[in-house]
Amino acid sequence: MTGIEIAAALALFGGAAGAVGAIREGNVANTAAKYEAKQLETAGDQAFSEGQQRASLARREGKLALGRARAMGAASGAGTNDAIEERIREQADYNAMVEFYGGESQKNKFYASSYNTRTAGKNAKTASYFKAVSSLTGSGSSIYDTYNK
Numbered sequence: 001m002t003g004i005e006i007a008a009a010l011a012l013f014g015g016a017a018g019a020v021g022a023i024r025e026g027n028v029a030n031t032a033a034k035y036e037a038k039q040l041e042t043a044g045d046q047a048f049s050e051g052q053q054r055a056s057l058a059r060r061e062g063k064l065a066l067g068r069a070r071a072m073g074a075a076s077g078a079g080t081n082d083a084i085e086e087r088i089r090e091q092a093d094y095n096a097m098v099e100f101y102g103g104e105s106q107k108n109k110f111y112a113s114s115y116n117t118r119t120a121g122k123n124a125k126t127a128s129y130f131k132a133v134s135s136l137t138g139s140g141s142s143i144y145d146t147y148n149k
């Protein structure tokens with residue numbers, strides 16, 4: 001083999017190694033993004049569950065407040081006013097809805113981040129193919145320059 005042929009072979013090998021490395025890099029980035037996205041979805045599901053638990057607790061606290069109001073009314077001999085009971089129920093329902101919405105909102109934020117992370121991983125994988133083609137093209141150009149001296 002002549003020196004030019006050795007240089008061409010090395011350029012071709014370098015281009016191929018660069019292409020394989022670029023694709024590997026994109027695949028690793030995509031795999032990492034998928035893993036992170038799954039963690040974000042899990043956190044979102046957990047936030048949603050916590051919101052449901054807080055909503056349940058708010059409803060329970062409303063029932064306890066209503067029971068206390070009835071007990072105080074009975075102890076005083078006056079009873080309770082229907083309007084007061086309705087207001088306690090409305091407030092308990094409102095508090096429960098706020099807690100539920102908070103959990104759902106957090107879940108949606110985590111899921112949006114998950115989507116963005118997955119998209120970034122896919123984009124990194126796609127970019128790695130272009131980088132690989134660029135590496136191969138560069139090595140081909142180097143071989144052409146070597147033989148056209």
